[in-house]
Amino acid sequence: MANxxxxxxxxxxxxxxxxxxxxxxxxxxxxVRLDGETLIAGKRRYPLARFRRIHVVxxxxxxxxxxxxxxxxxxxxxxxxxxxxxxxxLTKLRRVQLNECGHPVPDENGVQxxxxxxxxxxxxxxxxxxxxxxxxGASALMPAPxxxxxxxxxxxxxxxxxxCGATIHEVNAVRKHISALKGGQLAxxxxxxxxxxxxxxDVIGDNLDVIGSGPTAxxxxxxxDAIQILRKYGIExxxxxxxxxxxxQGAEGLFPETPKPGDKLFQRVQNVVVGSNLQAVDAAAKCxxxxxxxxMVLSTSxxxxxxxxxxxxxxxxxxxxxxxxxxxxxxxxLSGGETTVTIRGQGLGGRxxxxxxxxxxxxxxxxxxxxxxxxxxxxxxxTDAAGAIADGDTxxxxxxxxxxxxAFLCNNDSYRFFEPLGDLLKTGxxxxxxMDVRILLVGSPQ
Amino acid sequence: MANxxxxxxxxxxxxxxxxxxxxxxxxxxxxVRLDGETLIAGKRRYPLARFRRIHVVxxxxxxxxxxxxxxxxxxxxxxxxxxxxxxxxLTKLRRVQLNECGHPVPDENGVQxxxxxxxxxxxxxxxxxxxxxxxxGASALMPAPxxxxxxxxxxxxxxxxxxCGATIHEVNAVRKHISALKGGQLAxxxxxxxxxxxxxxDVIGDNLDVIGSGPTAxxxxxxxDAIQILRKYGIExxxxxxxxxxxxQGAEGLFPETPKPGDKLFQRVQNVVVGSNLQAVDAAAKCxxxxxxxxMVLSTSxxxxxxxxxxxxxxxxxxxxxxxxxxxxxxxxLSGGETTVTIRGQGLGGRxxxxxxxxxxxxxxxxxxxxxxxxxxxxxxxTDAAGAIADGDTxxxxxxxxxxxxAFLCNNDSYRFFEPLGDLLKTGxxxxxxMDVRILLVGSPQ
Numbered sequence: 001m002a003n004x005x006x007x008x009x010x011x012x013x014x015x016x017x018x019x020x021x022x023x024x025x026x027x028x029x030x031x032v033r034l035d036g037e038t039l040i041a042g043k044r045r046y047p048l049a050r051f052r053r054i055h056v057v058x059x060x061x062x063x064x065x066x067x068x069x070x071x072x073x074x075x076x077x078x079x080x081x082x083x084x085x086x087x088x089x090l091t092k093l094r095r096v097q098l099n100e101c102g103h104p105v106p107d108e109n110g111v112q113x114x115x116x117x118x119x120x121x122x123x124x125x126x127x128x129x130x131x132x133x134x135x136x137g138a139s140a141l142m143p144a145p146x147x148x149x150x151x152x153x154x155x156x157x158x159x160x161x162x163x164c165g166a167t168i169h170e171v172n173a174v175r176k177h178i179s180a181l182k183g184g185q186l187a188x189x190x191x192x193x194x195x196x197x198x199x200x201x202d203v204i205g206d207n208l209d210v211i212g213s214g215p216t217a218x219x220x221x222x223x224x225d226a227i228q229i230l231r232k233y234g235i236e237x238x239x240x241x242x243x244x245x246x247x248x249q250g251a252e253g254l255f256p257e258t259p260k261p262g263d264k265l266f267q268r269v270q271n272v273v274v275g276s277n278l279q280a281v282d283a284a285a286k287c288x289x290x291x292x293x294x295x296m297v298l299s300t301s302x303x304x305x306x307x308x309x310x311x312x313x314x315x316x317x318x319x320x321x322x323x324x325x326x327x328x329x330x331x332x333x334l335s336g337g338e339t340t341v342t343i344r345g346q347g348l349g350g351r352x353x354x355x356x357x358x359x360x361x362x363x364x365x366x367x368x369x370x371x372x373x374x375x376x377x378x379x380x381x382x383t384d385a386a387g388a389i390a391d392g393d394t395x396x397x398x399x400x401x402x403x404x405x406x407a408f409l410c411n412n413d414s415y416r417f418f419e420p421l422g423d424l425l426k427t428g429x430x431x432x433x434x435m436d437v438r439i440l441l442v443g444s445p446q
Numbered sequence: 447m448a449n450x451x452x453x454x455x456x457x458x459x460x461x462x463x464x465x466x467x468x469x470x471x472x473x474x475x476x477x478v479r480l481d482g483e484t485l486i487a488g489k490r491r492y493p494l495a496r497f498r499r500i501h502v503v504x505x506x507x508x509x510x511x512x513x514x515x516x517x518x519x520x521x522x523x524x525x526x527x528x529x530x531x532x533x534x535x536l537t538k539l540r541r542v543q544l545n546e547c548g549h550p551v552p553d554e555n556g557v558q559x560x561x562x563x564x565x566x567x568x569x570x571x572x573x574x575x576x577x578x579x580x581x582x583g584a585s586a587l588m589p590a591p592x593x594x595x596x597x598x599x600x601x602x603x604x605x606x607x608x609x610c611g612a613t614i615h616e617v618n619a620v621r622k623h624i625s626a627l628k629g630g631q632l633a634x635x636x637x638x639x640x641x642x643x644x645x646x647x648d649v650i651g652d653n654l655d656v657i658g659s660g661p662t663a664x665x666x667x668x669x670x671d672a673i674q675i676l677r678k679y680g681i682e683x684x685x686x687x688x689x690x691x692x693x694x695q696g697a698e699g700l701f702p703e704t705p706k707p708g709d710k711l712f713q714r715v716q717n718v719v720v721g722s723n724l725q726a727v728d729a730a731a732k733c734x735x736x737x738x739x740x741x742m743v744l745s746t747s748x749x750x751x752x753x754x755x756x757x758x759x760x761x762x763x764x765x766x767x768x769x770x771x772x773x774x775x776x777x778x779x780l781s782g783g784e785t786t787v788t789i790r791g792q793g794l795g796g797r798x799x800x801x802x803x804x805x806x807x808x809x810x811x812x813x814x815x816x817x818x819x820x821x822x823x824x825x826x827x828x829t830d831a832a833g834a835i836a837d838g839d840t841x842x843x844x845x846x847x848x849x850x851x852x853a854f855l856c857n858n859d860s861y862r863f864f865e866p867l868g869d870l871l872k873t874g875x876x877x878x879x880x881m882d883v884r885i886l887l888v889g890s891p892q
Contacts, residue, residue, distance in 0.1 A: 278769070296772045299761035308754030315745035315783065323724070326742045326772070337761065 004391045007370040007441045011389060012425070014287045014332070014439050015374050019427065021283030022376045022434040024065035024135070025072075027200055027275030034073060041196045042272035048077060051129040051194070056081030056096045057117045057186075058133030059110075059142035060212060061103065062200050062432045064089045066133040066274075067096045070198075074131075082120065083133060084113040084141040089431070106143035111151055114144040114181060121186060124193035132186065132195060136202030136433045138212030144181040146246055146255075153240035154178055164233040172213055173221035174229055176258055177250060178243050179213070183258035186215035187269045195269040201276040202433045204301045204337055208271045216269055219258035223250035277336040277435045280376060284334055284437055293332035293441065302337035302438075306351045307358035307409065309339050313371065313440055314362020320442045321366050329368065331442045338435040341381075347413020350381025352436055353388045353424070357414040359440075360390035361405050367392055368443035376437060378430040383415045385424040387436075397421060450837045453816040453887045457835060458871070460733045460778070460885050461820050465873065467729035468822045468880040470511035470581070471518075473646055473721030480519060487642045488718035494523060497575040497640070502527030502542045503563045503632075504579030505556075505588035506658060507549065508646050508878045510535045512579040512720075513542045516644075520577075528566065529579055530559040530587040535877070552589035557597055560590040560627060567632060570639035578632065578641060582648030582879045584658025590627040592692055592701075599686035600624055610679040618659055619667035620675055622704055623696060624689050625659070629704035632661035633715045641715040647722040648879045650747045650783055654717045662715055665704035669696035723782040723881045726822060730780055730883055739778035739887065748783035748884075752797045753804035753855065755785050759817065759886055760808020766888045767812050775814065777888045784881040787827075793859025796827025798882055799834045799870070803860040806836035807851050813838060814889035822883060824876040829861045831870040833882075843867060 020026055032041045039046040048054075054077055056070055064085045071078060071093055078095040086103045101110035124130050145154040157178065161171045176183030187195055197216035199208070208217035227247050230236040236244065249255060259265055273279075278300045288295040298316075302309055313335070320331050327333065341351045349357075352373040359371045374380070374387030395405050401420055408417035418424045466472055478487045485492040494500075500523055502516055510531045517524060517539055524541040532549045547556035570576050591600040603624065607617045622629030633641050643662035645654070654663035672693050676682040682690065695701060705711055719725075724746045734741040744762075748755055759781070766777050773779065787797050795803075798819040805817045820826070820833030841851050847866055854863035864870045 297765065297769070298772055299758070299765040300769070301761045301764050302758060303761065304754045304757040305751065308750045309758055311750040312745070312748060312755055312758045315748045318747050319743065319745040323743070323746070326744055 003443070003446065004368065004370060004393065007368065007443050008389055008391065010291050011370050011372040011439045011441050013291065014284045015372055015425070015437060017287035018280040018284040018437040019376060019430055022275050022280045022432045023430070024062040024200060024275065024432050025069040028066050028069035028198055029073065031272050031274040032073060032198065042270055044270055046129065046194070046196070050127070052127035053079035054129045054131065055079055055120055055124060056131045056133065057083060057120060059084035059138040060133065060135030060200065061086050061089070061137040062135035063133045064091045064098055065431055066135065066198060066200065067093055067098065070131055070133070071095060082113060082116050084110055086137065086141065101141055103137050103140045106140045106151060106155070110141055110143045114142045117142065118144065118181060118189060121190040121193070124190050126192040128193040130190045130193050130195045132197040132216055134197060134212040134215065135200035142181060142215070144179050146178055146180045149178050149240070149242045149246060153242050157239045157243050160235050160238055161233070164235060166229060166233055170229045172210065174226045176213060176219055176221060177223050177226040178246055181215050182213040183209070183219035183221070184214060184217055185258055188259045188265055191265040192268065197269065197271045198274045199271060200432065200434065201273050202435060204303065204435070206273050206276045206278065217271055218261040218263060218266060220261065222257060223247050227251060275432065275434055280434045280437055281334050281336040284439065288332035288334065293330050294327045295332040295334065296327045298333055298335040300336035302335050302339065304339055306339040306341045306354045310355045310358035311362055313438065314359050317363045317366060317369050317371065317440055317442060321369060329442045329444045333440040335438045336435060341412060343412050345411030345413060347408065347411040348383060348416055349412050349414035350375065350383055350385070352380040353383070353385060353414035353418060354409070354412060355438065356388040356390050357405060357409050357417055360394040361409070363392050364395040365392055368445065370441045372425065372439040374425050374437055376430060376435060377433040378427040384426060385415065386427045387425045388414065388418040389423050389425055394421065394423065449889070449892065450814065450816060450839065453814065453889050454835055454837065456737050457816050457818040457885045457887050459737065460730045461818055461871070461883060463733035464726040464730040464883040465822060465876060468721050468726045468878045469876070470508040470646060470721065470878050471515040474512050474515035474644055475519065477718050477720040478519060478644065488716055490716055492575065492640070496573070498573040499525035500575045500577065501525055501566055501570060502577045502579065503529060503566060505530035505584040506579065506581030506646065507532050507535070507583040508581035509579040510537045510544055511877055512581065512644060512646065513539055513544065516577055516579070517541060528559060528562050530556055532583065532587065547587055549583050549586045552586045552597060552601070556587055556589045560588045563588065564590065564627060564635060567636035567639070570636050572638040574639040576636045576639050576641045578643040578662050580643060580658040580661065581646035588627060588661070590625050592624055592626045595624050595686070595688045595692060599688050603685045603689050606681050606684055607679070610681060612675065612679055616675045618656065620672045622659060622665055622667060623669050623672040624692055627661050628659040629655070629665035629667070630660060630663055631704055634705045634711055637711040638714065643715065643717045644720045645717060646878065646880065647719050648881060650749065650881070652719050652722045652724065663717055664707040664709060664712060666707065668703060669693050673697060721878065721880055726880045726883055727780050727782040730885065734778040734780065739776045740773045741778040741780065742773045744779055744781040746782035748781050748785065750785055752785040752787045752800045756801045756804035757808055759884065760805050763809045763812060763815050763817065763886055763888060767815060775888045775890045779886040781884045782881060787858060789858050791857030791859060793854065793857040794829060794862055795858050795860035796821065796829055796831070798826040799829070799831060799860035799864060800855070800858060801884065802834040802836050803851060803855050803863055806840040807855070809838050810841040811838055814891060816887045817885070818871065819882060819884040820871050822876060822881060823879040824873040830872065831861060832873045833871040834860065834864040835869050835871055840867065840869065
């Protein structure tokens with residue numbers, strides 16, 4: 001099998017399979033379906049006759065499409081609902097109202113939408129079903145500072161935490177305790193209604209309490225933890241007084257804690273991860289196998305400095321070519337997750353393009369070897385490309401165009417390296433995000 | 447199989463198997479043996495009756511032990527010889543003389559030894575066999591500046607090249623052309639004698655022309671290339687006049703080129719890589735399989751920033767525990783090569799210890815998971831440890847001792863992190879070096 005041209009075509013097909021699995025409509029319809037008048041979602045069956053009304057709420061960058069999938073499925077059975085989406089993310093819906101708001105910086109529209117969502121689920125009764133849609137961006141798109149805390153005060157607190165180097169788990173522990181909806185509180189508000197939460201995960205590990213700050217998931221952290229975190233970083237006296245007051249009053253029991261694992265309210269709540277990096281990589285693996293590749297998923301939780309991670313992938317490529325392991329050709333190695341780029345240059349690019357540039361240097365001269373990396377959101381960094389593709393000949397082809405790979409990498413200028421080579425991968429925005437997919441193909445020697 | 451205690455014991459056994467394969471005596475005796483009066487080396491048979499005399503020459507940090515192995519095998523059949531070793535690396539030999547010299551900075555002893563080696567092989571005739579022993583450190587231990595270039599002038603040239611960022615291949619191309627022995631010239635001098643070169647490789651890829659600067663291997667580079675490299679970095683007028691003169695006179699044909707691939711003199715030369723990272727990792731894999739692990743060799747050419755490479759290994763560990771892939775437990779993932787550490791702190795450690803520290807943070811909380819990294823030379827960085835070992839519980843054990851893993855990593859202080867935990871891996875110096883071996887074990891759930 002396979003010269004570089006075929007390998008490149010296959011790599012793109014495999015990436016397309018991952019994108020398809022991450023598509024919000026596909027993702028919802030893969031996990032939710034109707035069997036007559038029974039709704040099957042995840043592992044549970046819901047006889048629709050049980051419910052007087054079905055509400056749809058949620059927030060996130062992919063939720064306009066997710067809502068359209070739910071409407072396609074349930075149509076006029078839906079009573080109504082409101083979903084917060086990013087500006088410009090409107091789509092025609094019949095029952096569910098889309099509310100455009102600010103992202104990544106939350107705005108007043110977001111706050112008002114969140115309040116309407118809160119009111120809606122608060123009014124839901126035992127005979128109601130709430131379908132909650134959550135995807136990447138939900139934290140910013142459904143801002144619900146617990147009164148009297150203002151949006152600005154909440155944002156200032158987050159900023160302080162990030163600045164002093166708090167981990168994302170620490171930031172979330174604090175945020176959940178100054179929010180009215182995060183950390184399972186949306187589910188608590190909806191109780192005693194039945195809740196099906198459909199989540200499209202953009203985080204490593206797909207932890208339910210992390211995706212969109214977990215509005216329908218149990219929360220392990222406490223008011224006391226939140227205070228401890230502020231103290232750990234010495235910023236307890238720097239955060240707004242309203243924040244400090246709420247945390248202390250909460251710790252004294254004046255506000256209810258976020259609902260904890262084992263709380264019986266979650267008996268009526270099901271969280272279903274409908275799309276994730278794992279599912280996208282699984283779909284890619286299935287496609288690769290159908291194309292005849294011995295396929296290995298390295299890991300779906302790859303993080304770290306992009307060029308270094310690329311170096312490890314290139315080292316694996318060399319081992320496959322030279323030693324026919326860890327998988328013998330025709331081989332496909334897949335990995336998922338999301339790497340970072342420490343920007344040192346002035347160039348144009350994104351982590352996926354930079355990954356492929358660094359990997360191209362590491363597979364230079366290898367026969368029958370192709371590497372692709374793409375962001376499932378279709379927009380890698382501030383560019384119109386999703387990623388790039390390269391083979392063992394890319395570096396010498398570039399040299400013929402007087403493009404010095406090392407210099408472009410040094411300047412974080414991967415876009416301008418791949419553009420003249422015609423090796424950018426362009427999909428257009430996909431309105432979804434389950435992080436990145438990397439594909440290494442090594443064909444059999446001719 | 448396997449709680450952490452067993453996994454740790456197994457990891458150490460697997461590392462010991464790698465060390466055994468890298469041992470210079472074992473390495474030589476694995477590739478060279480006697481069948482009656484026929485010497486079998488690598489893929490060729492040498493009836494000893496053909497040879498009037500057998501000479502042993504060479505240089506490198508492991509060559510004292512390699513020479514003892516050759517003496518054990520050939521004993522009084524050896525006519526004599528001289529091998530340059532590091533100060534203190536003396537061992538009792540009967541026929542071969544060991545000559546102590548400077549390393550890593552070459553000295554006059556080294557030059558004199560190299561001259562005696564040159565004289566010896568030059569005098570070898572068609573009926574002579576020259577056994578050449580090469581291992582890491584050979585470049586410095588067998589310094590042979592081509593007269594009238596002095597050792598100081600040669601070193602100054604190397605220094606200039608390294609300073610301006612020349613690649614190791616560029617440095618070697620220049621060095622080979624101002625040397626009398628490197629780049630195949632030792633083999634050319636020995637012609638028409640038969641040469642068996644036994645190489646213990648400390649470089650990624652085991653390229654014959656790179657190990658010890660390839661004294662018995664064909665050389666692709668030319669005098670013209672060497673001049674080009676000096677021009678590329680704008681240092682042609684900075685190098686000593688003697689160096690410039692030789693390169694130009696060589697380019698004009700006044701000196702013979704280094705012997706090129708296809709040169710018929712190599713018909714009587716066999717280069718045998720007797721030890722290498724690849725062979726050590728293969729031995730480790732064999733041991734792991736015998737202990738019942740599903741074993742995967744990720745790559746034997748892993749380079750890059752240590753903590754980032756560790757992050758990828760940790761991501762693979764998470765995938766094995768959570769998704770039972772790329773190999774299902776009981777799983778062993780092996781990798782080889784040599785990473786680098788960008789030193790930012792003031793601490794004590796080495797790349798293997800830092801690898802395990804960073805990996806320990808990435809596998810924190812994972813059950814049945816152990817990771818080990820060790821340098822085959824037994825001395826990781828400026829420490830008395832070869833590396834370290836950790837499991838999913840290491841970070842929380844450290845916390846109980848008030849050791850903050852992130853702070854130790856930040857300060858490149860891995861030795862002082864693992865010492866109080868009792869998790870340093872100590873083997874003592876091994877007098878060999880085939881780079882590093884990393885071992886990840888994931889046991890089946892209890």
